[in-house]
């Protein structure tokens with residue numbers, strides 16, 4: 001979690017930061033917002049150390065910002081425009097001011113400010129507004145993890161770190177061990193490997209959807225899926241170097257949401273390509289699994305990715321780190337160093353077994369089929385268990401007789 005969040009807050013709380021100038025404003029806001037259940041209210045007096053708008057959207061991303069402005073300070077207005085320009089989807093901004101110059105109010109409203117509150121603040125109206133924003137946030141979160149299926153992406157921090165291996169094998173374990181409807185999507189449009197790793201002949205590909213954005217709906221996307229014997233539904237990549245990487249972010253989001261509407265979980269193999277559509281997919285992902293190896297070079301790239309995401313409108317609190325190909329002997333970076341550099345307490349470990357990884361890919365079969373008892377397989381299963389637990393109340397499948405005796 002890289003955004004600074006107040007100590008004990010949960011995902012379903014609403015984080016409200018107020019930056020004020022005058023004591024009376026501070027009292028009015030504390031008295032009204034400090035008491036709403038589910039609102040974590042953080043009051044800062046402008047002019048005191050650390051209290052400025054410049055941290056918003058850079059080191060922290062609250063849900064709501066309330067700013068008291070003095071007249072029409074150009075810096076304040078420019079900062080508000082920056083915050084709303086970059087993070088307008090995530091942050092709601094209220095402004096309060098003693099005097100209300102109509103030109104300034106117009107400019108603030110154009111920037112996307114929710115309301116300009118005259119003083120003294122009508123606290124009742126503000127409480128209603130904030131409660132509504134809290135309810136909307138909770139409904140959105142419930143929707144993400146519930147009826148519409150969770151979207152989880154695997155992104156490598158450096159080429160060859162194992163993003164595709166983990167996406168394929170975690171998706172396979174989810175489909176075969178749990179009572180979950182699971183889809184696996186290969187978004188590596190030019191060099192996709194998912195179909196190859198699972199020995200599948202694709203019925204349709206991602207490109208069929210992207211080339212027909214007007215036809216995208218749950219039925220159309222379902223028709224493009226290729227079934228795997230495990231029950232996994234695969235949306236393959238065209239895997240063709242002539243495919244343009246300039247895909248439409250709207251079509252990509254539509255395609256994934258249409259797919260997720262019929263699934264419990266959608267696993268995405270997301271390539272390390274910085275395009276508006278890859279960022280749109282990252283924003284949809286919960287969590288985004290960042291796959292790193294414990295080498296200095298990978299770590300540097302991982303840090304860069306984690307630094308850039310907030311500026312691109314992606315909250316890094318939804319990022320989880322996976323240390324793949326982890327070996328104690330060859331590691332130039334310890335797990336502690338990895339945690340410290342990436343500011344991430346939770347690092348999943350997946351041990352290295354190059355022979356098994358390559359053999360399973362060459363055979364077109366998942367790791368657990370090629371070797372059920374290897375450490376690599378155990379770590380992949382643990383990762384699948386972690387993600388299954390995020391899909392509330394899903395039970396493990398009872399292994400059938402055939403499965404138990406013949407491991408099929």
Ligand SMILES: Nc1ncnc2c1ncn2[C@@H]1O[C@H](COP(=O)(O)OP(=O)(O)OP(=O)(O)O)[C@@H](O)[C@H]1O
Nearest residue numbers: 156159160161162163164165325352353354357358
């Ligand atoms: N845990 C592991 N132990 C040993 N080798 C592994 C492991 N995971 C993946 N590999 C191997 O690393 C290589 C790269 O794997 P993979 O294709 O999954 O990486 P990627 O991050 O998707 O790469 P790309 O940048 O091409 O998308 C493959 O040869 C694979 O067999």
Ligand SMILES: [Mg+2]
Nearest residue numbers: 163164165188
């Ligand atoms: Mg890959």
